[in-house]
Amino acid sequence: MMHRAVYVIRAALVFGALGAGFAAVTAHLYRLQIVRHDELLEKARAKYTTSRTESGRRGAILDVNGNLLAGNLACRDVLAEPGRFRENQDEVIAILHEELGVSPDMLRTRFSLDRVEVVVKRGVPIAAAQHLAAYDLPGIRFVDTYRRYYPKASLFANMLGFLDNNGRGVSGIEALMDDTLQPTLGRAVFERDRKGRQLHNDFRRETQPRDGANVYLTIDEPIQSIVEDELAVLVDHHAPKAAYIVMADPRDGAILAVGQYPNFDPNRRLPEAMRHGHWLNRVLTHGFEPGSIMKCISIAGALDFNVVTLGDLVDCEDGYWVHHRRPLRDSGHRHGELRVWEVIQKSSNIGTAKIALDMGERRMFQTLRRFGFGQPTGLGFQNEATGIFRPLRNWDGLSLSRFAIGQGILVTPLQMVQAYCGLANKGVMMQLRIIDRIEHPEPGVVDMIQARPKARVLRPEAAEQMVAAMMTVTRAGGTARGAAVPGYDVAGKTGTSQKFVNGTYESGKHTASFIGFVPADDPAFVLLIAVDEPTRNGYYGSAVAAPAFSRIAEKTLRYLQVAPTRRETPLHAQTATFTALP
């Protein structure tokens, strides 16, 4: 009996102890699994999960046919944590110098900074980064990234603009369309192992990164190439300070090409070029006195207001006339009476000034305002200049006669092209546009930018009369026979203006220009060539700009497959010429 009681007590003690232990464990588990569940889960998750920020790609910029103008080059940023270097720092520096070409002095300076991590080099090509990674250097880290890349180098570079170090557009289209081109950031959460490597399971994206939208321009890359190649020839021949070429389709306001000198290569932004403002978008910001190319606008206004007709006679005073005690001369020629169309053909200052006086200030002001001078063209660029066009109340006695011949007024190349688009398009001036469409990353979502008329600037009859007069400029007896294109009727006007520097017109500094459209009756494009301070081989618009117009127009018409409107040589002769070419 005695033994039995001892056994029972012992068993009770053992089971009691086990029960108490089990109860304690259960209570602890209850506390861990239920009471502190959320808190502990978060703690654990923080240990074995991590997240990374993912960025989409910046949208591409393409021409109207989808030729890439600005894209993204995949590359890697190389970062270093000097505190984690196992090898001698000099050895690491030697390897980095050899593989990445970063100067040892610069690396030493960076590594001595009081920072945990420093940038060794940004935008390293993937192959070079992989080569460096093969050294397996502790403390060297690689971050996948993209660098903006312009595959056509300097082509259209000033208008395209470039990005700052944070990937934001700072000029040109890159700045204009920055919000559209910008990608959005995404966040991916994943589990990691002890070494921090991503585990395959349970990978999730909290927010999906979104690529920026692709922007298609109205620019046509082959035409842009033609324009820039001819611009290079012009610059080589005349050595100007600056030169601009703008081509637009008058029927829908689409800008087809913009050439500028000086320009730059956005892939290699050389400090010298950047310091001297070679990246500036001068067609938007630079105003110039248009000179004689303004005469067509002024006289078109006179025709529109029925002040004159093309056949009316104007006394051109044998090339010398005093108005408001200031002499006005017709440079290079002395004419007596000229018909209105001859005033344009011979580019008479006196004839145009007299027609303007007949119009009166109010009508002239209305005309120039209607053609868009003194206002931005509406392309949307923030830094677009408006030129200088005084309000009517500030006009003096000379304003009317001088503004009509393009003196005392500053216009931008784009404003002038816009105005001539109005002349070429039978009096309807279309809104200039450079963005054709925006393609969003979601498949099939495309915003089309519609062409729209901006204003009716002339009656169609007045526009037709002006075009007829302008056609005589490039024919026998006109000032710009060099601008003629065989087989086509060219309507255009030369301009040569002295530059206004420090309050006076400087005799040695000129702006030579030519603007015209072709074929005259149904223009494929309006083309402006403005050359700032040509220093060699002449300075007249007819000598500097007109030949370039002819060459560009001929090549562009060929590219656009615009059939000739006039048959100057028999067709069989043309064919024979064509087939006989090497």
Added chain:
Amino acid sequence: MRAQASSRWHQYDMLDARALAPSRIGGLWFPVTVLLLVACGAIAYVWFQSTTDSLHRELTELRGANQVLGKEIDNLALDLETYKSARHISRSVQEFDLALRPPYPGQVRRLSLARHVPETPSETADTLLARRWQPGDAAEYRQRLR
């Protein structure tokens, strides 16, 4: 005879002893098999788990390599854009004296056909031709390629 009888009893004893031996082995066979199965299962589980992990790691590495190759292809496409540019083509035509020139204005007539969008950017005239052919022409196409 008696000697024979005693000998028979002894034989029964022997028989009893022999009858007991197989039943003991039969009793151990089952738990041993279960233990072996459990051990094999555990080893297989660990082995498969390890293989899965190494495959996942390999997959991750391959995905990374694939991503890198994809990026390099994108970079090459950018290079291709440089070589496709009108400026590069016209300069190359001059440089290599290829005697090519654009068509004379009016030589090309524009037809109002629906715009053909190639399925792949690298589509060539040959592949287009191949797609238009009937299945029976495949042998001829292969012959052409040879």
